[in-house]
Amino acid sequence: MGSVTATVGPAPHPNVILWFRTFAAIAGSGFRRYATYRQAAVAGVVTNTVFGFLRCYLLLAVAAGAGTVAGYDPARLATFVWMGQGLLAVVLLWGWTELADRVRTGDVVGDLLRPVHPVTSYLAADLGRAGYAVLARLLPPVLVGPVFFDVYLPHRWSTAVLFPLSVVLAVVLCFGCRYLVNATAYWLHDVRGPMILWTLSSGVLAGLYFPLRFLPEGLYQALWILTPFPGLFQAPLDVLVEVDPPAVQFALVGGQACWVAVVLAGCRVVQRRAERRLVVQGG
Amino acid sequence: MAEPAGTALGAYRALLGAQARSQTAYRVSFVVDLVGNVGAVVFDVLTVFVLFGVTRELGGFTLREVLVMVALSACSFATADLLVGNIERLPRYVRTGLFDAVLLRPLGALPQLLLMDLPLRKVSRSLFGLVVLVVAVGTADLDWTPGRAVLVVLAPVAGVVFFGAVFVATATVSFYWVESGELANSVTYGGRDFTSYPVTVFGGWFRAVFAYGLGFAFVSYQPALALLGRTDPLGLPAWVGWTSPGIALLAAALAAVAWRTGVRHYRSTGS
Numbered sequence: 001m002g003s004v005t006a007t008v009g010p011a012p013h014p015n016v017i018l019w020f021r022t023f024a025a026i027a028g029s030g031f032r033r034y035a036t037y038r039q040a041a042v043a044g045v046v047t048n049t050v051f052g053f054l055r056c057y058l059l060l061a062v063a064a065g066a067g068t069v070a071g072y073d074p075a076r077l078a079t080f081v082w083m084g085q086g087l088l089a090v091v092l093l094w095g096w097t098e099l100a101d102r103v104r105t106g107d108v109v110g111d112l113l114r115p116v117h118p119v120t121s122y123l124a125a126d127l128g129r130a131g132y133a134v135l136a137r138l139l140p141p142v143l144v145g146p147v148f149f150d151v152y153l154p155h156r157w158s159t160a161v162l163f164p165l166s167v168v169l170a171v172v173l174c175f176g177c178r179y180l181v182n183a184t185a186y187w188l189h190d191v192r193g194p195m196i197l198w199t200l201s202s203g204v205l206a207g208l209y210f211p212l213r214f215l216p217e218g219l220y221q222a223l224w225i226l227t228p229f230p231g232l233f234q235a236p237l238d239v240l241v242e243v244d245p246p247a248v249q250f251a252l253v254g255g256q257a258c259w260v261a262v263v264l265a266g267c268r269v270v271q272r273r274a275e276r277r278l279v280v281q282g283g
Numbered sequence: 284m285a286e287p288a289g290t291a292l293g294a295y296r297a298l299l300g301a302q303a304r305s306q307t308a309y310r311v312s313f314v315v316d317l318v319g320n321v322g323a324v325v326f327d328v329l330t331v332f333v334l335f336g337v338t339r340e341l342g343g344f345t346l347r348e349v350l351v352m353v354a355l356s357a358c359s360f361a362t363a364d365l366l367v368g369n370i371e372r373l374p375r376y377v378r379t380g381l382f383d384a385v386l387l388r389p390l391g392a393l394p395q396l397l398l399m400d401l402p403l404r405k406v407s408r409s410l411f412g413l414v415v416l417v418v419a420v421g422t423a424d425l426d427w428t429p430g431r432a433v434l435v436v437l438a439p440v441a442g443v444v445f446f447g448a449v450f451v452a453t454a455t456v457s458f459y460w461v462e463s464g465e466l467a468n469s470v471t472y473g474g475r476d477f478t479s480y481p482v483t484v485f486g487g488w489f490r491a492v493f494a495y496g497l498g499f500a501f502v503s504y505q506p507a508l509a510l511l512g513r514t515d516p517l518g519l520p521a522w523v524g525w526t527s528p529g530i531a532l533l534a535a536a537l538a539a540v541a542w543r544t545g546v547r548h549y550r551s552t553g554s
Binding site for chain 2: 039040043044046047049050051053054055057058061062063064065066069070148190192193196197200203204209210214215216
């Protein structure tokens with residue numbers, strides 16, 4: 001009421017079914033958009049697989065001295081690595097600058113005029129992208145890994161429920177983080193600095209280079225409490241390899257859900273402030 | 284055309300100067316980049332410390348010995364990435380047709396491409412890699428001989444040439460396959476990760492391909508063995524550590540052939 005920004009007006013949709021239809025339509029277009037880059041997907045799969053070998057051998061060499069490290073036996077480490085290489089493209093830690101680019105060029109104004117909140121519409125498109133990545137980028141390394149290494153196959157019923165949920169939460173959480181990093185463009189115009197910080201910290205702190213449990217216990221817990229990073233990557237993988245009792249698996253996913261709520265709320269607040277600022281600039 | 288060599292040199296200098304001015308124009312951004320680029324090497328080294336936090340040895344080597352390999356790898360890769368790494372933008376130049384413009388100018392295509400966006404911000408990473416090397420070699424308790432003193436200088440230089448060759452050779456894929464995307468990364472960044480650890484960490488045909496088929500064992504592993512005075516658990520004789528400059532030159536020659544063939548094969552996107 002009396003709003004000065006494009007997205008805080010009265011709800012444009014009278015019912016929730018229509019909202020879901022819009023969301024699904026945007027997600028579908030996200031799926032189709034990424035499905036067109038087939039060569040790029042093949043190249044990405046090859047690269048993920050090569051890195052799967054590199055990381056798997058490295059972690060197995062670490063375990064060779066001690067047998068079991070931080071609760072992971074060699075088979076669990078192999079599953080951790082290969083599923084991780086598949087998840088990397090699904091979660092998409094790196095390489096998303098669409099919002100920042102649109103802010104810099106001014107195209108973002110077009111997003112603000114649409115009747116769907118920008119956070120919602122970008123999230124829908126990202127879920128569509130992730131859906132395509134599950135088919136094209138997740139499956140190949142997950143199928144190649146077991147051919148060359150002994151992997152751990154999960155066997156609890158709770159994992160079958162929690163793992164897919166954990167992956168979806170990781171995708172949404174990662175989207176939220178990327179959105180926040182991109183949104184700094186509203187203030188900075190040049191997002192290279194925040195982007196470098198994000199790239200560096202997300203790789204290490206999410207558990208890509210080594211499972212975070214290799215770190216001292218206190219540091220690992222502090223990462224969970226203070227940052228969303230473990231929820232991006234480490235959490236779904238830990239749920240999958242069943243290093244903890246079921247109760248802890250639930251706690252990990254619960255932790256992810258809390259971070260999703262915090263980060264998405266953060267996205268909406270930042271977007272609102274940014275729109276005010278755009279109005280002030282007259283853009 | 285009176286003094287073609289001088290003119291060309293001037294043109295290259297102009298390209299480089301323009302780059303330096305444009306990249307340093309936004310000072311804060313440039314400084315953030317300089318600092319951020321150091322972070323990549325810092326995390327590579329930190330990862331090694333974390334791994335050694337849960338194990339006492341890696342592939343039969345101690346922390347100090349592995350640090351020499353990490354340092355050789357980081358130093359070589361960072362410098363090659365600074366000088367030649369931006370060739371990985373070639374797919375975009377081919378796709379957008381900018382490569383046509385490059386070929387039209389009366390200068391070498393490769394030097395132009397490299398100077399057109401020499402990423403000055405990566406200087407910090409290269410320098411930091413050098414610092415890591417000095418510290419790692421200093422703490423590794425080397426038994427210094429004149430030969431090792433020469434090798435400790437030659438090995439990183441050879442590593443730079445080798446990684447440079449890998450960057451150029453893998454970039455030529457985009458002449459044939461425009462949307463090759465991340466394909467080159469598997470060998471360039473994959474090679475960096477491979478050379479950061481003893482070859483003994485890896486196994487099977489994967490090790491055979493990366494270490495000896497592609498030659499990555501000669502960037503850090505074999506020279507480090509020679510520096511540390513250790514016999515190779517895989518059975519190669521001690522003098523192999525000194526062959527890395529030769530291997531690097533061979534790689535550079537192969538990359539040059541690949542580049543020439545690629546450019547000759549190049550057809551404009553034609554749209």
